[in-house]
Amino acid sequence: MSASAGRRSLGLQAYEQLKQQIIGLQRPPGQRLVERDLATELEISRIPLREALRMLEAEGLVVIVPRQGAMVAPFTATDVRHLFDVRESVEVLAARLAAQCYDSRGLADTQVQLVAARAALEPYDGIALAAANARFHECVIAMCGNPLLQGMMQPINARVTWLLHLTTVEGDPDPSPCDEHDAIYHAIAAGDSDLAGKLAYEHVVGTRDLALGMAARWTVAHLDPVEVTRSRQRERRPVAPPA
Numbered sequence: 001m002s003a004s005a006g007r008r009s010l011g012l013q014a015y016e017q018l019k020q021q022i023i024g025l026q027r028p029p030g031q032r033l034v035e036r037d038l039a040t041e042l043e044i045s046r047i048p049l050r051e052a053l054r055m056l057e058a059e060g061l062v063v064i065v066p067r068q069g070a071m072v073a074p075f076t077a078t079d080v081r082h083l084f085d086v087r088e089s090v091e092v093l094a095a096r097l098a099a100q101c102y103d104s105r106g107l108a109d110t111q112v113q114l115v116a117a118r119a120a121l122e123p124y125d126g127i128a129l130a131a132a133n134a135r136f137h138e139c140v141i142a143m144c145g146n147p148l149l150q151g152m153m154q155p156i157n158a159r160v161t162w163l164l165h166l167t168t169v170e171g172d173p174d175p176s177p178c179d180e181h182d183a184i185y186h187a188i189a190a191g192d193s194d195l196a197g198k199l200a201y202e203h204v205v206g207t208r209d210l211a212l213g214m215a216a217r218w219t220v221a222h223l224d225p226v227e228v229t230r231s232r233q234r235e236r237r238p239v240a241p242p243a
Contacts, residue, residue: 019061029072071229
């Protein structure tokens with residue numbers, strides 16, 4: 001393996017680790033990411049680490065301030081609103097298309113996530129529930145049969161998963177998203193594209209106000225990325241997690 005290929009591999013590994021830490025809320029919105037500390041923690045040099053940070057920036061999970069540093073993206077109420085604007089169109093289209101061209105394997109993968117989500121309700125496991133619900137949405141997109149749509153959703157999926165963790169992990173047990181996913185699944189399995197699209201739209205719209213209301217809990221008002229990354233302190237910036 002060439003040196004550049006090796007760095008690329010290390011960069012991908014670092015990207016996956018940091019992505020899971022951000023989505024899993026181990027690194028909350030607004031936290032400063034210190035390169036020297038991350039390089040030590042992940043046991044890699046700064047070159048593959050910077051590649052990882054650039055990939056995370058492309059997915060909207062990290063903000064990089066040139067010549068200063070990086071931080072976990074704030075994910076403000078405005079960001080949540082923009083994400084829902086896209087989801088209301090793209091996920092509805094994905095559900096409609098999935099009902100037209102699903103396959104048995106896709107349905108089986110989707111049903112696995114439905115079962116996993118139900119299992120996470122009692123006893124309540126917010127992390128497992130958020131992960132299963134996020135994978136349900138990914139399964140629907142995987143069944144849509146449209147590579148262009150799937151490519152468009154690739155950088156958005158990470159933010160959808162992140163959002164589901166932020167709104168689920170600290171929330172109360174709520175079976176309604178599971179019920180709505182069940183209904184979408186059955187509409188797709190029945191090949192009813194109109195119903196699948198309608199249910200997908202109602203599902204996304206129905207969670208919009210809740211997510212916008214909760215955004216204030218994890219967002220630091222007037223957070224300035226330049227100011228956050230200017231600090232040379234090694235410790236984590238104290239940003240309140242979802243509550």
